[in-house]
Amino acid sequence: MFSPEKKRLTANAVLVLLVLVMPLVFWTKPSVIGYLNIAMLYALATQGLNLLMGYGGLVSLGHAAFMAIGGYTAAVLVMTYHVNMFLAILAGVAGAGVFGLVIGFPSLRLSGFYLAVATMALGSSTADVIKRLSITGGDYGLANIPSLRLGPWTLASDASRYYFFVVVLALVFLGVRNFLNSRSGRAVRAVRDSEMTAAAIGINVAAYKLITFVFAACIAGLSGALYAFTISYLHPSNFGLTFSIGLLSMSIIGGLGTIIGPILGALFWVMLPLIIGGKLTYLATVIFGLSIMGSVVFLPKGLSELVTRVQSRLKL
Amino acid sequence: MNSSILLNLTLRGLTTGAVYALVGMGIVLILQTTNVMNFAQGDTGMFITYLAFFMITTAKVPYSLVLILVIAAGAVIGLLVERFLMRSVRSRSHLSLIMLTLGLSLVFQGLAAFLFNTEPRLFPPLVTGDPVQVGPVVLSRQDIVVLLATLVVFGILYLFLYRTKQGTAARSISQDEYAARVLGIPTPSIYMLVWAIGSALAGLAALLIVPRFSLEPSFMGLIQVKAFSAIVLGGMDSVFGAAVGGLIIGVVENLVAYQFPAIKDSFMLIVVVIVLLVLPQGLFGKRQQRRF
Numbered sequence: 001m002f003s004p005e006k007k008r009l010t011a012n013a014v015l016v017l018l019v020l021v022m023p024l025v026f027w028t029k030p031s032v033i034g035y036l037n038i039a040m041l042y043a044l045a046t047q048g049l050n051l052l053m054g055y056g057g058l059v060s061l062g063h064a065a066f067m068a069i070g071g072y073t074a075a076v077l078v079m080t081y082h083v084n085m086f087l088a089i090l091a092g093v094a095g096a097g098v099f100g101l102v103i104g105f106p107s108l109r110l111s112g113f114y115l116a117v118a119t120m121a122l123g124s125s126t127a128d129v130i131k132r133l134s135i136t137g138g139d140y141g142l143a144n145i146p147s148l149r150l151g152p153w154t155l156a157s158d159a160s161r162y163y164f165f166v167v168v169l170a171l172v173f174l175g176v177r178n179f180l181n182s183r184s185g186r187a188v189r190a191v192r193d194s195e196m197t198a199a200a201i202g203i204n205v206a207a208y209k210l211i212t213f214v215f216a217a218c219i220a221g222l223s224g225a226l227y228a229f230t231i232s233y234l235h236p237s238n239f240g241l242t243f244s245i246g247l248l249s250m251s252i253i254g255g256l257g258t259i260i261g262p263i264l265g266a267l268f269w270v271m272l273p274l275i276i277g278g279k280l281t282y283l284a285t286v287i288f289g290l291s292i293m294g295s296v297v298f299l300p301k302g303l304s305e306l307v308t309r310v311q312s313r314l315k316l
Numbered sequence: 317m318n319s320s321i322l323l324n325l326t327l328r329g330l331t332t333g334a335v336y337a338l339v340g341m342g343i344v345l346i347l348q349t350t351n352v353m354n355f356a357q358g359d360t361g362m363f364i365t366y367l368a369f370f371m372i373t374t375a376k377v378p379y380s381l382v383l384i385l386v387i388a389a390g391a392v393i394g395l396l397v398e399r400f401l402m403r404s405v406r407s408r409s410h411l412s413l414i415m416l417t418l419g420l421s422l423v424f425q426g427l428a429a430f431l432f433n434t435e436p437r438l439f440p441p442l443v444t445g446d447p448v449q450v451g452p453v454v455l456s457r458q459d460i461v462v463l464l465a466t467l468v469v470f471g472i473l474y475l476f477l478y479r480t481k482q483g484t485a486a487r488s489i490s491q492d493e494y495a496a497r498v499l500g501i502p503t504p505s506i507y508m509l510v511w512a513i514g515s516a517l518a519g520l521a522a523l524l525i526v527p528r529f530s531l532e533p534s535f536m537g538l539i540q541v542k543a544f545s546a547i548v549l550g551g552m553d554s555v556f557g558a559a560v561g562g563l564i565i566g567v568v569e570n571l572v573a574y575q576f577p578a579i580k581d582s583f584m585l586i587v588v589v590i591v592l593l594v595l596p597q598g599l600f601g602k603r604q605q606r607r608f
Contacts, residue, residue, distance in 0.1 A: 112411075116353070
């Protein structure tokens with residue numbers, strides 16, 4: 001029959017094609033595309049968390065704060081100071097990165113439970129501070145954020161944003177994969193597996209922990225900035241502890257330490273409540289909880305482990 | 317502010333802190349013995365409180381009986397969680413254990429929202445009646461009950477940990493689990509006992525604090541964050557530290573809230589981060605060497 005490479009190539013081509021025709025399939029139901037967009041943004045933020053936890057071994061229970069910083073920075077710059085949108089998004093990413101550096105410092109001294117509590121504290125207080133500031137709209141939230149604009153094109157429709165996000169997602173995921181396969185990425189993983197060994201073979205443990213934190217924060221900041229211009233509304237309570245735990249759940253369900261895990265996790269998180277729908281929506285939370293427990297007990301690599309199993313069954 | 321206001325604020329802070337202490341003591345007890353940071357502590361309590369709510373409003377069960385039932389329900393939930401969830405994954409990494417309890421808390425939240433819907437409900441206070449005035453101090457009866465209950469629980473916990481065979485066993489496991497097994501301590505049953513006590517404390521704490529808020533699936537969220545702050549402040553390895561940490565947080569938070577209401581919640585969290593960085597062993601924890 002086919003050679004393995006050919007099979008894999010065909011499978012990937014089919015997958016890419018599927019992704020590209022998705023908006024045409026759901027042409028009559030734009031809301032589905034809207035939800036896919038949200039899932040992609042969540043996947044982006046989750047990839048940052050995955051980098052931090054899955055590859056860096058650093059717990060964060062305040063990851064939503066990075067999204068909030070990215071989103072608010074970009075939105076305030078565009079709305080109040082009329083900065084070019086592209087530059088504003090970059091500023092949002094940079095702002096989240098700087099914040100990641102600040103939050104990353106505790107990680108140099110703390111690990112395990114202590115780091116979890118410290119990031120939880122910093123994450124919840126960030127949301128609280130945003131709520132008190134006037135420039136961010138405070139408790140009323142920031143409404144009427146302009147829609148995403150790329151140079152001369154305004155991405156007003158869900159379908160146009162969909163393609164843009166697919167490109168962004170692909171670029172970021174490629175970037176993360178290449179980073180992890182680089183010298184620095186191997187150093188990050190070495191620090192996760194054993195700090196002492198890593199230090200002994202000459203890896204600057206502190207620097208790599210900070211790099212991981214900043215990188216993860218930047219990705220989440222990008223996700224937050226794009227989120228702001230997609231949803232057009234930001235409210236601090238959307239980025240509190242609950243959402244941080246949500247991002248954590250997505251990365252665990254999708255599979256920590258796998259590149260495609262965040263996409264699977266985010267799709268699961270966004271789509272499940274829609275599929276079961278109606279009065280059963282709250283049941284989704286129960287299923288999320290059970291899936292987390294299930295993936296810890298049975299599938300340490302989450303949904304992506306299922307995908308790998310199917311792949312090997314089909315000999316892809 | 318004058319001294320009588322200060323005194324009242326402090327006492328009111330103590331009652332809030334007492335609840336943080338109750339939740340925190342349960343978390344530390346479980347953490348110390350079984351090495352699991354229980355992020356489901358608050359939501360276990362929340363779920364039990366829903367059961368209590370329906371016992372009181374629908375089944376008209378008297379309060380004293382509800383109190384006993386709540387403690388029993390917490391103990392049963394703790395036993396089940398240990399036996400069927402934690403036991404199989406004991407040897408996993410800290411991260412996996414945290415994730416497991418986070419999953420559990422989502423299950424409780426989802427179940428509560430699904431079964432009882434999310435609209436806030438008013439929970440009748442344990443005791444009603446006019447506030448009690450002693451000199452310049454005014455305290456509601458509920459607050460007095462909370463303070464007394466915390467004292468009693470603290471005393472019982474102390475007696476359990478230091479005066480019973482099981483308590484000594486639990487402490488020895490927290491020092492060296494392997495050595496404890498070698499000495500013939502039945503670790504699985506001690507784990508179950510500790511989980512039962514910890515979860516019972518969660519139920520009791522939630523029942524005591526709920527009249528001040530309203531009953532909804534997320535009401536324990538912030539309290540649990542405060543309880544975590546309390547145990548960090550007290551040093552994660554002592555039940556006593558968690559109790560004192562909880563009281564300190566309750567009092568400081570109330571004083572700060574009086575002067576600067578806007579920063580009430582963030583203030584303590586920032587303090588916690590600073591404590592973690594400057595004094596990682598907390599106020600009462602044992603000083604540890606940095607381990608890799």
